[in-house]
Amino acid sequence: AVVLVTGANGFIASHVVSQLLDAGYQVLGTVRSSEKAQEVLKVHDSHQNLNAIVVDNITDKTEYIDAINAASLAPPKAIIHLAAPFSYAVTNYESDLLRPAIKGTEAILDLAEHYQVKTVVHTNSFACIYDAAAGPAPGKTYTASDWSPLTYEDGVKAANAPTAYRAAKAVAEMTAWEYMRGAQNQPAFNLISLCPAMVFGAFLPGAESSSIAKLNESNKLVWDVARQGRDGCIPPTKAPVWIDVRDVAKAHVKALTMSEKLAGKRLLLAAGVYCNQEIADAARRACPAFREVIPVGETGKREADTHFKVDADSASKMLGIEWTSLENSLKSLVPQLFGIASRE
Ligand code: NDP
Numbered sequence: 001a002v003v004l005v006t007g008a009n010g011f012i013a014s015h016v017v018s019q020l021l022d023a024g025y026q027v028l029g030t031v032r033s034s035e036k037a038q039e040v041l042k043v044h045d046s047h048q049n050l051n052a053i054v055v056d057n058i059t060d061k062t063e064y065i066d067a068i069n070a071a072s073l074a075p076p077k078a079i080i081h082l083a084a085p086f087s088y089a090v091t092n093y094e095s096d097l098l099r100p101a102i103k104g105t106e107a108i109l110d111l112a113e114h115y116q117v118k119t120v121v122h123t124n125s126f127a128c129i130y131d132a133a134a135g136p137a138p139g140k141t142y143t144a145s146d147w148s149p150l151t152y153e154d155g156v157k158a159a160n161a162p163t164a165y166r167a168a169k170a171v172a173e174m175t176a177w178e179y180m181r182g183a184q185n186q187p188a189f190n191l192i193s194l195c196p197a198m199v200f201g202a203f204l205p206g207a208e209s210s211s212i213a214k215l216n217e218s219n220k221l222v223w224d225v226a227r228q229g230r231d232g233c234i235p236p237t238k239a240p241v242w243i244d245v246r247d248v249a250k251a252h253v254k255a256l257t258m259s260e261k262l263a264g265k266r267l268l269l270a271a272g273v274y275c276n277q278e279i280a281d282a283a284r285r286a287c288p289a290f291r292e293v294i295p296v297g298e299t300g301k302r303e304a305d306t307h308f309k310v311d312a313d314s315a316s317k318m319l320g321i322e323w324t325s326l327e328n329s330l331k332s333l334v335p336q337l338f339g340i341a342s343r344e
Contacts, residue, residue, distance in 0.1 A: 002026040004008045004064075004076035005255065006108065007083025009036045012123070012199055013247035014043060014207045016080060020222045023253055028066065028076055030083065033180050034288040035261050043206045058083050059103035070329040078119040081108045084172065086165065086217050092139040093164035098155045101168035102175050111177045117271035119190045119259040121252055122251050126241055126310070129268060131231060136307035142241075143311040144195065144268040154192075178186040180264070190263035192255045197270035197310065201245030202332035203326075212341050218242075222330065223337045225279045226294050228311070237275045241310050244271060244324035254319045267315040271323035275303035279325065286331040290338055 003020055007013050008029025014246050021044060031037050039050035044050050053067040068075060086106060090096035105122065105148045112120045129146045148170040155167025174195055178190050198218045209215045215223060224235055251269050255262055277297050282295045316323055 001077040090160035097168040101172040127169040193266040195243035244329040
């Protein structure tokens with residue numbers, strides 16, 4: 001079956017595409033330029049089941065339809081919607097974060113109806129669950145039943161880009177569920193919402209970030225620890241919940257095969273909470289070649305009791321995926337990060 005994957009060149013999407021191809025799916029990836037289409041094909045060795053099309057404006061359903069028609073490709077039977085801005089280097093929260101996330105979601109749902117697909121997997125975020133205003137909340141365990149209270153207005157007027165990003169993700173997800181409840185016309189497809197925590201992990205070969213400056217926001221958190229030098233200071237932990245990128249990709253593929261069972265569900269994808277000292281400790285253990293340049297800090301010190309926890313088990317059980325350990329995740333990522341930095 002043909003699966004449309006939006007933002008196919010993205011960090012998570014590249015792993016999703018790879019696993020879909022391995023599982024025998026026909027993949028139709030969308031990107032924003034023909035250069036990026038070529039790059040996507042290259043990363044996946046021009047796999048015969050992969051096509052890449054250019055959809056520059058993800059908020060316009062007709063751009064997708066025109067691109068699919070122009071390339072004479074078979075229409076999708078499922079959609080995995082990953083394209084959305086995840087960057088804090090933005091100036092206008094409304095046009096750079098909120099609109100593409102929310103209007104992009106609406107366009108995808110309209111497209112799903114147009115093609116009468118069976119399943120839409122919507123890549124949301126722990127940001128849609130987390131309530132920053134509640135503070136560190138030790139004793140609280142966030143689950144997939146929790147909702148961020150952030151509104152569109154909160155996003156527009158946010159004091160900083162991370163808050164605006166979280167609002168964009170939360171409102172985009174709410175928009176999707178409201179769409180499904182639509183009074184006149186109840187869509188026939190299954191909607192599954194996946195809410196990953198901060199996603200860490202290696203880039204696929206050939207898909208590494210071209211520079212540290214262009215590093216995706218989540219792997220940047222790991223680099224901010226690793227780069228400090230052996231005796232450097234470990235920065236405060238910013239977003240203390242994480243998951244490995246391969247597990248996130250696996251969850252997307254499983255969502256397709258478990259479409260009926262997961263229809264209408266929201267899954268929190270998190271391996272657990274972490275602190276930056278833990279990243280340093282795990283990276284030093286996992287990467288002997290870089291042991292002497294990764295900060296030592298206060299080895300073994302943990303912040304676990306100073307803030308909330310997350311339910312890491314429900315989605316793991318439901319999907320039948322055992323989450324990768326932090327050490328295992330950093331083992332392949334950290335050497336790549338030092339490699340990117342050394343080429344600059
Ligand atoms: P990347 O930045 O690597 O990929 C984002 C993708 O979305 C790219 O293909 C990018 O295209 C595309 N995109 C961004 N802004 C726009 C826009 N305005 N119009 C069209 N396309 C756009 O991010 P990730 O792989 O990390 O994230 C993918 C998805 O997962 C996002 O929805 C993100 O919110 C979500 N997510 C990520 C987490 C993480 O920790 N990484 C955690 C939870 C959720 P281009 O390359 O052309 O900019």
